[in-house]
Amino acid sequence: MDYKNIQTICPYCGCGCALNLEVIDGEIVGVLPANDHPVSQGSLCIKGWNAHAFVGHEDRLKKPLIRKNGQLEEVSWNEALKLVAKNLGSIQKKHGADSIGVLTSAKCTNEENYLLQKFARAVIGTNNVDHCARL
């Protein structure tokens, strides 16, 4: 049995509490608060204590999906990425970069947000970049 304790940050609210994910054999089995963290100081709210609960939910998407004949069907990464690249490219060529919009995410990391806005601005060529924080 392999037991690990990984300190990370709660995915729920902006307090940014640190928490420890307890991992046994590659599966998260529980959450423990982090004692030495300046905000959480060894406690968590009910959302933090359940931070891992949705991670292993059966509804998690496990493969890329493409709509075929009106239905979303599982496909390979290669097929999905080729299609996205081809369509983004042809729409950008035909209708211009500003016909494309990109939403970054208040739930993704800084690095991911950085990369997606870089993609929108440097590859597509548009400043149509926003996220749902106002909502």
Added chain:
Amino acid sequence: MTNSIPEFEDADCVLITGSNTSEAHPLISTRIMRAKAKGAKIVVVDPRTTQMSLLANLHLKQQPGSDVAWINGMMNVIINEGLADDVFIEKRTEGFDELKAAVAEFTPEYVEEISGIPAYDLVAAAKMYAEADAASIVYSMGITQHITGVDNVLSCANLAMLTGNMGRPSTGVNPLRGQNNVQGACDMGGLPNVYPGYQKVSDPDIQAKFEKAWGIRTENGGRKTGSGLLSPVTGLSDKVGLTVTEMVELAGSGEVKTLYIMGENPLMADADINHAKKCLKNLDFLVVQDIFLTETAEIADVVLPGASFAEKDGTFTATDRRVQLVNQAIEPVGESKADWEIINMLAKEMGASGFDFSSPEEIMAEIAALTPIYGGYSYERLKNGNVLQWPCPDAEHPGTPYLHKDKFSRGLGKFHGIEYKAPAESADDDYPLTLTTGRIMFHFHTGTMSRRAEKLNKEVPEAYVEIHPEDAIKVGINGHKRVTVSSRRGEIELATRVTDRIKPGVVFIPFHFAEAAANALTNSAFDPVAKIPEYKVCAVKIQTTADPVLEVCNESYKSKN
């Protein structure tokens, strides 16, 4: 936030408005409760009774949409009672005369007419706030989600500056961000007008810096060309882009052809979702990258499976500008991939250079090189458990626990005289009640994550509307458990909770539930500057829903009498 979460504990007064702190930001409310235990005064301004309002020294129940009025009213009292901080105003600010003129008419009596807050309560609250040595303002979406959202925020800043509550520990204006990395998404340039670090897209020097760094111009000023799939980007655009609200609108009219959405669910979060759905369905091509098949992903053409927070490395930035490491605990579920990897792969597929990152740590190095407020961050420093709040411009900088210490970023702090404007939609004969929406403790935002967490969903499994007993009698709820709430835009059916937690004339619906989505009712009229829809105020009516059991009872009762 101008200040840090731990500082709340040492405030002498905390003014909370538009934030249900104990439910939406539990561990911030803990700090405020500690402050109270140490003798701080707590003032809550909110149309609903909340846990915080119960422990507050004063609870002012304002009519939704009247925030500019009561804040101007507090400033009117503070100026007239001689409680303004003249030294701070003199040394650190400009525009005081404009402010003074603008608030002159907002006497407590006039404010009572607009907001329903008793004049003597307003005076008491103004004194409590202004007489404290260190007073902190806390607000959340209750302040920003109005057509006057920007005015509301400026009003809070006016109030803090007027009393010198800026640039010191335990003071300031502290917006609490709802989702865990809203702060980071903004900091990283997830906005139509700025690059990372709030550097303007319209500034030619900034544009040149990013063109060089991103390989769009070569060292000697030449322009690079791209590969065949796209028209190559030969210079970064200096045109401010579209906001999410505009993107959705223009998708409807056909000008926007494609949306690429990472980890967002605008079909639940957007105001007036029926309309938003129609707009998004009109797109030529919709790509959604997410961990679940959200309402938005369901109508997408391509759905890419992202990895959850537990399956990747990276950083999140908390609401007090604290950048912290996220560490991978397990492998991604199924074939899902971290969002940064997906973007890397897609960019390469499109023939773009500059997307060869092998780890988030490498991406952070690029962020630090291009973003002055993040200039001092590296995984090395963060790993050592350092608490580093931006601005943190270089590798030696200790970070910034509170902003505006000796000067404001623009130099002098500017007072803005703000006029009161009524909400876009007010209750009338057809729609006699005012709806306000919000969060509850056990769920998170559109419910995608929390409603799949069994323990959280069990606490509050279904949607409900809170209604005051007086209004419940008028509507004739009388035993009916379910009602239909309708506005000019849509209707939903849901359970009722009759409670005097809410102000008469106002009803409250939490927005986490897809099957009775409050945002089917809300108004998409938005603030002209910030473009935030007015979620917090719209006019609705309530009708009872036919209840078979109740009808049988009534029938048999009638037949017997």
